[in-house]
Structure formats: C-alpha cells, structure tokens
Amino acid sequence: MxxxxxxxxxxxxxxxxxxxxxxxxxxxxxxxxxxxxxxxxxxxxxxxxxxxxxxxxxxxxxxxxxxxxxxxxxxxxxxxxxxxxxxxxxxxxxxxxxxxxxxxxxxxxxNPGCYPTGFLALVAPLVSAGLIPADLLLSINATSGYSGGGKAMIAEFEAGGSTTAFRAYALGLAHKHIAEMTQHAGLTHAPIFAPAVANAYRGMVVEVPLHLHALPSRPTLAAIEDVLRVAFDGSTRS
Known part of the structure; x- marks a missing residue:
C-alpha cells in the first residue's frame, strides 16, 4: 500500500x-x-x-x-x-x-496554480503551434471564487464582511503567478494579469483577449479552436 x-x-x-x-x-x-x-x-x-x-x-x-x-x-x-x-x-x-x-x-x-492552469490551457498550445508569437504582449482577465483565498477570505465573505460582488486586486502587476505563466507558456514577455475575486464560493473564469487580425499568421477563430481541440483530445482533467 x-x-x-x-x-x-x-x-x-x-x-x-x-x-x-x-x-x-x-x-x-x-x-x-x-x-x-x-x-x-x-x-x-x-x-x-x-x-x-x-x-x-x-x-x-x-x-x-x-x-x-x-x-x-x-x-x-x-x-x-x-x-x-x-x-x-x-x-x-x-x-x-x-x-x-x-x-x-x-x-x-x-502543482500548477489556479489562474495559471486556465491561462496555460488557453495560451500554451497556441504558442506551441505558432499561432501566438512567443513575444506577443498578452493580458489576462480573471475572476475566482473566494475559497481560493484560504481560511481568512472564506471567513470574511461568509460572515458578511465583504459586501462587494466583485473586487479587483494585485493592482501592482506583481502577482506571484506571473512568472509561472510566462515560463510555462514559453513567452518572452510577462503578461499583464488583472485578477479579481467574486462573491461566490468556488469557480473561475480566465479570459485572454486576442486581436486575430494583429497576429502574424492571421489565424481564424476556427483555426484556434482546432489547435485547442487537438491539444486536449482525450484529456480527462476536470
């Protein structure tokens, strides 16, 4: 055993x-x-x-x-x-x-971080496939539930200590997940990361906006979807 x-x-x-x-x-x-x-x-x-x-x-x-x-x-x-x-x-x-x-x-x-998991799932396959250049300047909009903040934040929200539905944080652009995102996506430049916490126990939304017409290969949305579909074909991760 x-x-x-x-x-x-x-x-x-x-x-x-x-x-x-x-x-x-x-x-x-x-x-x-x-x-x-x-x-x-x-x-x-x-x-x-x-x-x-x-x-x-x-x-x-x-x-x-x-x-x-x-x-x-x-x-x-x-x-x-x-x-x-x-x-x-x-x-x-x-x-x-x-x-x-x-x-x-x-x-x-x-173990990967929560935000980096969402970011890398979206970006790493596209960098590997050449649809996103490694030196592209990226931004990340992300919101998580309060359980990710640990016991103190859980207690604050569940005791009614926070009345806001949405709270941005890490405004100094020095969040500890940035190095992880940059390295494992194979990026040359660190992305701008704008996280927030929502008044919900669990869940996460991670968005990486792309100007498709500004990418050197001018990929279509269908091409991006195809790369992601192939990258995660057979995956059982939930």
Whole structure:
C-alpha cells in the first residue's frame, strides 16, 4: 500500500485532498496529531517515512519541508507556489507537451496554480503551434471564487464582511503567478494579469483577449479552436 503524508492537512487545500483520497483502498494517509504538527522532529520523520508527500503549506514552509527530506525515495507534490519555476522540479500540468511522461517518473512535482492552469490551457498550445508569437504582449482577465483565498477570505465573505460582488486586486502587476505563466507558456514577455475575486464560493473564469487580425499568421477563430481541440483530445482533467 502506498503511504501519503499531507503536510498542512488542516488547511483548505489539505482538507480537500484528504477527502479526495479517503475512498482509496490502495493509499494510507499519514497525519500528525495536533500537538505534533509543528514539531520539527515529528515532521521530519513523517516526511521521510512516506512514499509520497503532499505539501499544502505557505511557500516558505514548503521550502522548509523539502529541506527536511533526506532520502531519495520520498516523492513530493507541492501545492504551494514555491517550486513552480524552480530548477529540478517538474511542472504538474500533464496536458502540456511531454509533461505527462515527466510527471509519472518525477521525484518532485509542483502543482500548477489556479489562474495559471486556465491561462496555460488557453495560451500554451497556441504558442506551441505558432499561432501566438512567443513575444506577443498578452493580458489576462480573471475572476475566482473566494475559497481560493484560504481560511481568512472564506471567513470574511461568509460572515458578511465583504459586501462587494466583485473586487479587483494585485493592482501592482506583481502577482506571484506571473512568472509561472510566462515560463510555462514559453513567452518572452510577462503578461499583464488583472485578477479579481467574486462573491461566490468556488469557480473561475480566465479570459485572454486576442486581436486575430494583429497576429502574424492571421489565424481564424476556427483555426484556434482546432489547435485547442487537438491539444486536449482525450484529456480527462476536470
């Protein structure tokens, strides 16, 4: 039986992963008791004993957890943004060209971010096919539900602390997802990213506007749809 240790199992992401794995008869989930969760020795032992470790932690804590693993057997899936553009880590988006094979054998996998998943699904196949030049200047309009903001934001919205239906943020254009989007789409320039949160628990809309007549290859909408259809043919990702 495969053993999985979820570091950060009491957070929003950790709780959902536990729920998804709970019905698996081929997986045993290792958890630390409340009084041992922040004990470095207990964490080190759990991290090194598991076949797979899933990190559901803030970025600095995720880096710290990886540093505690001192055996080559433990494989890591990091749900934070700490390692998404880091050397030695495989980006966990299997629909990108060649990624499924890399993920299957990787010791270190960085789970894609929410916004980057939507952006890369739209843009990466078009860049790869040559319909979007790598140096094209792009913008991203995106809105997510408040659950993506973690416990504090969930509490704020559900307690009635936010009366707005739509709130833009990251107006300084320095959102941490930008490097991930740029690198894994194969872009030369970072896109302008304008995210917002809506007064809905879950869901996401990601839009990347394109002036088709301004693209060098002058693709039709049908041509773009064909590239995306081929790129995700047979995909079971939901």
């Amino acid at each position: 495969t053993s999985v240790f979820i570091d950060g199992a009491v957070g929003t992401t950790g709780l959902e992963i536990r729920e998804r794995l709970a019905g698996r008869s081929d997986i045993s989930i290792a958890l630390l008791a409340e009084d041992r969760r922040k004990d470095p020795a207990a964490r080190r032992e759990a991290l090194n004993d598991a076949d797979f470790v899933i990190l559901c932690l803030p970025d600095d804590a995720a880096r710290e957890a990886v540093a505690l693993i001192d055996n080559p057997r433990t494989r890591v899936i990091d749900a934070s943004s700490a390692h998404r553009v880091a050397a030695g880590w495989t980006y966990g988006f299997p629909e990108l060209p060649g990624q499924a094979e890399k993920i299957a054998s990787a010791a270190r996998v960085a």
